[in-house]
Amino acid sequence: DSGVTQTPKHLITATGQRVTLRCSPRSGDLSVYWYQQSLDQGLQFLIQYYNGEERAKGNILERFSAQQFPDLHSELNLSSLELGDSALYFCASSRTVDSNQPQHFGDGTRLSIL
Amino acid sequence: DAKTTQPPSMDCAEGRAANLPCNHSTISGNEYVYWYRQIHSQGPQYIIHGLKNNETNEMASLIITEDRKSSTLILPHATLRDTAVYYCIAVNYGGATNKLIFGTGTLLAVQP
Numbered sequence: 590d591s592g593v594t595q596t597p598k599h600l601i602t603a604t605g606q607r608v609t610l611r612c613s614p615r616s617g618d619l620s621v622y623w624y625q626q627s628l629d630q631g632l633q634f635l636i637q638y639y640n641g642e643e644r645a646k647g648n649i650l651e652r653f654s655a656q657q658f659p660d661l662h663s664e665l666n667l668s669s670l671e672l673g674d675s676a677l678y679f680c681a682s683s684r685t686v687d688s689n690q691p692q693h694f695g696d697g698t699r700l701s702i703l
Numbered sequence: 704d705a706k707t708t709q710p711p712s713m714d715c716a717e718g719r720a721a722n723l724p725c726n727h728s729t730i731s732g733n734e735y736v737y738w739y740r741q742i743h744s745q746g747p748q749y750i751i752h753g754l755k756n757n758e759t760n761e762m763a764s765l766i767i768t769e770d771r772k773s774s775t776l777i778l779p780h781a782t783l784r785d786t787a788v789y790y791c792i793a794v795n796y797g798g799a800t801n802k803l804i805f806g807t808g809t810l811l812a813v814q815p
Contacts, residue, residue, distance in 0.1 A: 591746065591748070620801075622802065622803075624803075624805075626744075631805060631807060632741075632747070632790075632803075632805035633805070634803060634805075637802055644800050645800035677744060679746050681746075681747075681803075683801070686800060687801065688733070688734070688735050688794045688801045689735060689752075690801065691737065691749040691752060692749065692803060693749055694746035694747045694748070694749075695746050696745060696746050697745075697746050699744075
């Protein structure tokens with residue numbers, strides 16, 4: 590158990606819809622990261638937050654947005670969903686943004702677009 | 704971040720040591736070498752990391768060459784549950800982020 594909690598575990602929805610994925614970091618961790626894993630793209634970094642503020646952006650689509658709340662949990666919002674958005678979405682957390690701090694991952698949310 | 708190169712797959716007999724190599728010839732002085740693994744579709748699991756010195760924890764050992772251009776992850780007594788994709792990643796505190804850039808990793812198959 591990494592201590593990172595992601596909900597829901599599975600999500601099935603239709604094209605054009607909007608969903609929200611939730612992540613609770615490990616106790617004491619200030620930084621939250623979102624990654625996407627699809628069959629053809631592998632694991633890709635999407636976005637990072639640190640203590641409520643956006644820290645870095647990766648290949649995140651404009652249809653996707655995220656935020657980190659004062660209690661440090663984070664949400665990833667995906668809108669106008671397309672078939673290609675079907676993937677595993679992982680959240681990770683770390684104490685700080687120091688490169689000497691490992692990230693710990695949740696079990697992911699499996700998103701299926703029908 | 705430095706690019707890392709790993710063999711796409713390796714086999715190991717159960718109970719034997721698994722030695723997974725990683726090349727990172729362009730690594731800079733302030734980049735850590737991290738190892739993660741992913742079992743089936745579970746979340747990646749942190750294994751170990753190091754900068755210059757060899758490191759050991761309850762899961763594995765990390766051997767980094769003196770010139771830091773390559774490293775080896777050692778699982779001392781591989782079990783079937785160690786079958787996974789292993790990722791070697793160089794992490795640099797540059798641009799105010801320690802994001803992970805995953806490559807394709809090495810699929811380690813532990814054979815009974």
